Amino acid sequence: MRSLIEFACAGETLVGTLDAAPGTTGLLIVSGGNEIRAGAHRGMALLAARLAEAGYPVFRFDRRGIGDSSGDNRGFESSAEDIEAAATIFRRNAPHLTRIVGFGNCDAAAALALFHRTAKIDALILANPWAVEEQADDLPPAAAIRAHYAERLRDPRQWLRALRGGVDISKLVRGLLKSSASQSQAPDTLAAQLAEALSTAEIPVLLLLARRDNTAIAFLDAWCGTAFEQARGKAEVEQRDTASHSFASPDDKNWLFQRVLAAL
Known part of the structure; x- marks a missing residue:
């Protein structure tokens, strides 16, 4: 069953969608860029429905200033409170959950890498993480x-x-x-922050990369550098031979579904 849920975040009202299912492991989808929670080509809505049918509850939401949610859109680097609030309301509305896996594409993947601790997320699936300065x-x-x-x-x-x-x-x-x-290795760059976050992560991390996508290519270049040396020993990497940043084709969608399902 799919339901809409309103919840508070830093004085604003966020709107999310819960696809209910009996499983004790759930997926929290964080949207990237300025996308609404349905995702590009409705990809996240379709993925959520398919996973719920397989028995896994899924929650996705619009962060502040996006879609149905109130407030100002201050970008992914200011989304820590949004992710924490979404994880909290997910647990409240699916009290049987014992484990939450966070999934995000592009800068949502970066946000999850940086902020997963405060949201008490148990595992990460990061697709084409954004690791490039403006x-x-x-x-x-x-x-x-x-x-x-x-x-x-x-x-x-x-x-x-x-x-x-x-x-x-x-x-x-x-x-x-x-x-x-x-690419700069200065400690204040996004790539360096991601390297630190993933190197110190104490939960499973799965990286999903579209081999011919510019964002994934840039991340993989950084990933092979010395800053990510410790992180490389902790994370699993899988690549799909596609240029689609959002895994839009039917075959890409099925590949993504199978990888997320296995992680759950």
Whole structure:
């Protein structure tokens, strides 16, 4: 059974959706970016219904300033109270729960990594975590640019296109310059904060990465660096050969469902 639930968070009213089921392990879905709780292409609503049918209760919600919830949208870095309030109301409305797994995509994955402790979440499923500082240009992250150029250089048709003048030279130069940059390892960067959070996590962590997604490529580049050395020994990583950031195709959706189901 699916029901709407209103609950308080820092003086505001949040709205969530509970897909009830008898299982003692439940999934808390945190939405990424400015997405409402249904998710891109209704992906999270469909995932929730499918998991509930398999016996696992699922709760998803709009954080402050998003969708049906009141307040100001201050971004994922200010969502600690929202996640904690959602986990609390989930337990209250499904009192048989003994374990909550948190799931988020993109910056919601980053938020869960940073704030899972205060919400007392028991395990994490992090899809395509956002680990990139705010961009001053309209180009993808440096690691994604490098991967993009490596793929194009292996294609003879792209060389022919370049010789015929079918390439934006100014954009090419900007891309090459950015691709040569390395990600900052300063302790105040988002990547460093995620490395610290995941290195000290005392719960199971599953990373799900879309192999050809720019956000996932950038995260994997950071993940292979020295800052994440301790975290690599604790987390499990699975990759899907897709460019879909939200796992939108039917096959991608099924892959995601199977991985989440196994984690539950």
